[in-house]
Amino acid sequence: MKKLFLAGVLLFSVGCTPGVNKSVQQDLRPTTVVQTSSVSQPATVAPAAVPEESKTPEPAVKPADTAVKTVEKAVAKSIPILMYHSISDNPKNLLCLSPKRFAEHMQHLKDAGYNTITFRDLEDWEAGKPIPVKPVLITLDDGYRDNYTDAYPVLKQLNLKATIFMTTGFFNQRMNLTEDMAKEMMGSGLIEFGSHTVSHGDLTTQTDERLHSEIIESKLELESKLGVPITAFCYPAGRFNEKTLSYVKQAGYRLAVTTRPGWAELSQGVHTLHRIRINGDLTTEQFKKMLP
Numbered sequence: 001m002k003k004l005f006l007a008g009v010l011l012f013s014v015g016c017t018p019g020v021n022k023s024v025q026q027d028l029r030p031t032t033v034v035q036t037s038s039v040s041q042p043a044t045v046a047p048a049a050v051p052e053e054s055k056t057p058e059p060a061v062k063p064a065d066t067a068v069k070t071v072e073k074a075v076a077k078s079i080p081i082l083m084y085h086s087i088s089d090n091p092k093n094l095l096c097l098s099p100k101r102f103a104e105h106m107q108h109l110k111d112a113g114y115n116t117i118t119f120r121d122l123e124d125w126e127a128g129k130p131i132p133v134k135p136v137l138i139t140l141d142d143g144y145r146d147n148y149t150d151a152y153p154v155l156k157q158l159n160l161k162a163t164i165f166m167t168t169g170f171f172n173q174r175m176n177l178t179e180d181m182a183k184e185m186m187g188s189g190l191i192e193f194g195s196h197t198v199s200h201g202d203l204t205t206q207t208d209e210r211l212h213s214e215i216i217e218s219k220l221e222l223e224s225k226l227g228v229p230i231t232a233f234c235y236p237a238g239r240f241n242e243k244t245l246s247y248v249k250q251a252g253y254r255l256a257v258t259t260r261p262g263w264a265e266l267s268q269g270v271h272t273l274h275r276i277r278i279n280g281d282l283t284t285e286q287f288k289k290m291l292p
Helices: 099-111 119-126 146-158 179-187 208-226 242-251 284-290
Strands: 037-042 068-074 081-084 135-142 162-166 191-195 232-234 255-261 273-277
Touching: 081 255, 099 146, 099 284, 119 135, 119 191, 119 255, 135 146, 146 162, 146 179, 162 179, 162 232, 179 191, 179 208, 191 208, 208 242
Parallel strands: 081 135, 081 273, 135 162, 162 191, 191 232, 232 255, 255 273
Antiparallel strands: 037 068
C-alpha cells in the first residue's frame, strides 16, 4: 500500500523596531506618458496547466522564465515610490509586512504590468528622458536581515528591482544585513543601495559635525564597502529641515526621499520626493486598488 507523506514548511522571519506613522496613503494619481520608445527585458509566463485532479493551490509567486517582451518607455509625470521596512511576521508592528503578503504584492506588480525601476532611472526622469511605462520604485528602509532572507528571493524569482536604504551603523547586527549579503544582492543587478544615515537619528536636531557624519560619511562608507557610487538618500523618519537639505546636496546625492504621502513628482523637489507607505495591515486587495 502506498504511503502519503506530508511535508511541513517552517516560515521564519525576523522582528523589527516600532514605527511612527501608521497611516496608509491611498490618494494616488496615475502616471502620465507623452513619448514612447522600447527596450527588451525578461517576461514572466504563467506555469503550464495541470490535470484538475492533481492541481495544488497556486503559489503567491509564479515561476519566471527567460522569454523576452518589449517594454515601452515614456516620459512620466508622476511615479509611485513604495516604502517597505521589515518583511516579517509581526502583526503588532505596522512596519512589518508578512513575507506571504509581500510576495502577493510583488506578484501583483508583475501581473499588472508594472516595471520596477531604480534611482538611476529617476535621474533620467529628472532630465525629462523616457523611462519604462507604468514605473514603480520599491524601497526598503533600514536594512533588515529579512530583506535578504525573505524579500530578495521573491524579487529575484520575479526579476524585480528594488532599493534598500541602509543605515550603515546597523551593518552586521543580528537583525540587519551583513556586508556580504549586501554585496551579493547588489551583484545580482536587481538591488541598489542608498544611504539612510549612520545611526537613524533625527537630523533636525544634530550639530554640523554630526550632520557631516550622518549624511556625508555614511555615503562614503557605503561607496567603500560596495564599490559603487551612492546617489540616493532617505531621511530617517522623514525628518529634515533646510540645513539637512543643504548637507544632502553638498554630499552629492542626486535624489532623496521623505515619508510625505503620495506619488513622487518633480514639482516636490528631487531631494524631497514623496513615497507611499506600505503598512503591515495593508491587505493585498487594498494594494491592488492602490496600484491597479
